[in-house]
Structures are given as structure tokens and as C-alpha cells.
Amino acid sequence: MKLRPDPVDIHVGSKLRLRRTLLGMSQEKLGEAVSLTFQQIQKYERGSNRIGASRLHQLARVLEVPVAFFFEEAPMTGGRGNMLAEPAQAGYEGEDHLSRRETLELVRSYYRIPDPAVRKRIFELVKSVGSMSAELAD
Template identity: 60%
Template sequence: MESVIGARRSTGGRPRIGKPNPIDVHVGSRVRLRRTLLGMSQEKLGEAIGLTFQQVQKYERGANRIGASRLFDLSRVLDVPVSFFFDDMSGDTPNDVVDEALSPDMGFDADPMAKRETLELVRAYYRISDPAVRKRLFELTKAVANSGVESVSDVA
């Protein structure tokens, strides 16, 4: 009989291969996404919830699992509902999420919302104070994307 101390059930905990749980990685990436969209540093987020920036880093990588009370604190500080951290999680079952996250073609870099360029673009877009200009830029961006045009000068 295997000792209960230190043993993990096959349906819970982290995979035995030593990699972070894919669900923890997804939740951590959503924390990073929201923090970055707000222009908040890991240090500032850590201060707001009583952690060091190293602990925030571990959460964002999925190396440390985020408990329910900490997730609630994060949702308040980052001004999002708790469900935000689970949004865009594909798969109907935890096994689907695990399989998808462990597949070689999936990863954090595959998400365009995780790229700094995207985050900077979104921040700059919302700094445009005139709603009419913002709407025109939005329409132009959609038109360029839909036409397959490589540069804006081809549109003008």
C-alpha cells in the first residue's frame, strides 16, 4: 500500500512529469494579461496583495497554484470578475485542457494577446481621446486586415 503522505491522486494536483498544471498556466497567463493591460508592474501587483514580485512571477508562469482567496484578491486589484481568469480556456474537460496545453504547437507565445506589441497597441488606442478618430482607426485596421494589404500606404 502506497503511503498517503506526499502522494497525489491521478485526478488532481500537478502532472507527475514536473511541468505546471495547464489550468494554472492559463490562469497565470490571464493574470499577466490583465496586469500588463493596466500597465502595472509585478512589484506593484505584489504590493497590492501582500506578495513579492517573485511570487507574482511564479503565479503568472503557473509554477505556483493560485488559491481561491488569492484569486479573489487578484480579481479586486485587477478590477475583473474571478471568471476572467478562466475565460478563453478551451476544452470541455480538464483532460482536454491538459492535452491542449501539452501539445507542442500550443504555448503562451501562440496567444497574440500575450505579445507586448498587442498590449502596447491596445493601450495607445485607448489613449486616443476623440471617439470619432478612434472609430476611424478601428475601421481602417479592420479594412487592412480583411483586404490582406501589407502596408497602409497601399490603402491610401
């Protein structure tokens, strides 16, 4: 019987993917930096393989974030088999909008705009369109 990945492992993997993508780094490049294959990075990002403490420390150094970054907003669980695990797993929906490729590409592109005034106007435009869309949906 194959167990589902733990929600915390999924969360840590999605944070790994988020940071790697925001830096514009490929899975191959990250793998090379920590002496792993890109397939292993894929498994970490999906949460199907757990990341050990020393490896997480190594990844944090390469991605220039504190280790705590990977656990920000992580689901609260007591681990597999613990009574706390089931409610947390049931309520955890996995990847959110912030870790979708489309969102990451939008953020990266936004910060590539050199003129702060242009960035601000684009930000206001997107907020306005989003607000109008939300009002129309109601």
C-alpha cells in the same frame, strides 16, 4: 522529474498578466497590493506556481475583475494524471495573440486616444491593412 505547468495554471497566469498589463500596472505594484514579491507575480503569470483560491480572489479584487475572468476560455482538463489532461495539454498552445505584450500595448494606446472619431478611423485603417495582408498571403 520536473512536471510541466498545468495548462489551466498557464491560462490563469496569462489572464492575470493580460489584466495587469491592460491596467498599466507593474508586477511590483500588483505584488505590493497583495503582499507578494514581483518574482512571485512572475511565477504566477508563467503558470509555474499555482494560485490558491484566496489569493486569486485577492488578485481579482485588486485587478477589478470577477474571479471567473481568469477561467474564461480555459482549456478543459481533468487535472494532472487524469485521462482528460493529456489531450488538453497536447492541444493547448499557451499564450495567444491577445496576451502578447505588443497587443496589450496597442489596445492600451488605442483607448488613450480621446477622440472617438479618430479611434474609429484608426480601427478601420488597421482592419483594412490586416485584410489586405491576408489577401496577399493567400
